[in-house]
Amino acid sequence: GVDELVIEGPKGSLRMAAMGPGAPVEVMNAEGRLIKTLKFDAPAHSAQPLIQSIVNELLGGGADGDDDGARRLERSPAR
Secondary structure, three states, X not given: OOOEEEEEEOOEEEEEEOOOOOOOEEEEEOOOOEEEXXXXXXXXXXXXXXXXXXXXXXXXXXXXOOOOHHHHHHHOOOO
16 A cells, blocks of 8 residues: 555644655545545656765766766776
């Protein structure tokens, strides 16, 4: 099954997938009946440029990725 996040309040609850960025949010009333479903587009990977620059640095290249750090990593004795 899917991990689910439920936020409960005195007048109802919200139910959504815990790790599903594009999954709908269900709005329930106090009796647990579905009132409406909110749908969203999956967000862009906004952290990707930061993650890529960190990976590039760890591989021995510059943050911009113009270096050959991946080739040096392949030749390293740790591999």
